[in-house]
Amino acid sequence: MARALALMSGGLDSGLAAKLILDQGIEVTGLTFKSAFFGTKNAEKMAAQIGIPLKIVDFTDEHLAMTKNPKHGYGKNMNPCIDCHAMMLNYAGKIMEEEGYDFLITGEVLNQRPMSQNYKSLEIVKTESGYEDKILRPLSALNLPPTQMELSGMVDRSKLMGFSGKTRKPQMALAEKLGLVEYPSPAGGCSLTDPNFAARLKDLYEHDKENTDAHDVKLLKVGRHFRLSDKAKAISTRNEEEYKALRELITDDMLVFNTAEYSGSTVVLKASKGYEPTKDEIEFAASIAARYSKAKDEKSVLVKYKKPKDSEYELVRVKPADEGELKKLML
The missing domain is CATH 3.40.50.620 (HUPs)
Structure with missing residues (x-):
């Protein structure tokens, strides 16, 4: 046969x-x-x-x-x-x-x-x-x-x-x-045929193609993505399901942000290999967490952040990010 x-x-x-x-x-x-x-x-x-x-x-x-x-x-x-x-x-x-x-x-x-x-x-x-x-x-x-x-x-x-x-x-x-x-x-x-996913992958390849691995690709499928600079991007969860998915993908080099006094989105700041995020990038990631929280209409919001293995949080007070500015940065 x-x-x-x-x-x-x-x-x-x-x-x-x-x-x-x-x-x-x-x-x-x-x-x-x-x-x-x-x-x-x-x-x-x-x-x-x-x-x-x-x-x-x-x-x-x-x-x-x-x-x-x-x-x-x-x-x-x-x-x-x-x-x-x-x-x-x-x-x-x-x-x-x-x-x-x-x-x-x-x-x-x-x-x-x-x-x-x-x-x-x-x-x-x-x-x-x-x-x-x-x-x-x-x-x-x-x-x-x-x-x-x-x-x-x-x-x-x-x-x-x-x-x-x-x-x-x-x-x-x-x-x-x-x-x-x-x-x-x-x-x-196939995710490669999806326009939204493709836009995120194109951005990733434009900024860090050499170091992109399967883990980076998995991250593209979770949450809202914002390109903050050539070396840094922020990812913000939209619901509990995305939070659970993101939690499994957080690595030791990421900074994780949550509002200190309100419930809301978890945000991670992901930098290119060997790059340390600037103060401005950290504060903007914090402002994203504030924008997608119960405190989005407040003038000033306290946000906590740290790397997964850090024992204590850093605190920063920020104004929630402007929606118009976020739309410009969203992938």
Whole structure:
């Protein structure tokens, strides 16, 4: 029996691609990736729905490094999809060789995305993966040259699709026909495609790209972010859930601010490696804590702050930050 390794994001397209090949009597195993920008939950759900095993590869460090300087640039936001797809297929190809699979499956659809899924881009991905003769795209196969898997009869080309373009109606109709009833929205689970997250990541790379790690990326997903200077930024929680998330990400070099006499937001001041925040930066971070507290309308607010391992708080009295000024600094 032929064996295929299916790259799965957890979205509808990759699920349909795997199911089409599975229904040809070919053994299919799913493969999904985990990084600082996306997880595996949707892929786990889709694999379970189809009824196939799933391999999970954590390539956080290599993927993060690639996003800093992608060879083929970014999409609409900070998504280097061409480089990302090629990287995933290269990983998958190595697993294919090591574990005896015959070919790779992806859910890519011709012309679905203008940058990363036009014909030229699909060819670049295929070539740069290093496994161009082993990649099958079942959803758009009839619009692409036959692969060696089809020419050899391993895969029945007549049972593949010829989807093209942005519309999802053909995929949804096929999903109903194949019995796939649960799948996420087309927006997907990659943070790099989210405009708000992308703006924060772009700012981070502009100011401290060399030192950015997975921890820094996790911080981008929590709270309000304010760029105070080239070397310092403040993060302010909006609710209890964000406070809990931020608490898990606070490191020993951060300054943590809370109003001393009122309830409100927790603010952290994060500086670039080796940089000590100035007095002005500390006072402005304190004024943010005051602004997002019960004392926001007071003329003067006492704020306490310290690093996590400090035994005692420092105190500073500040005026709550002006909302107009905060909007200018917010990322």
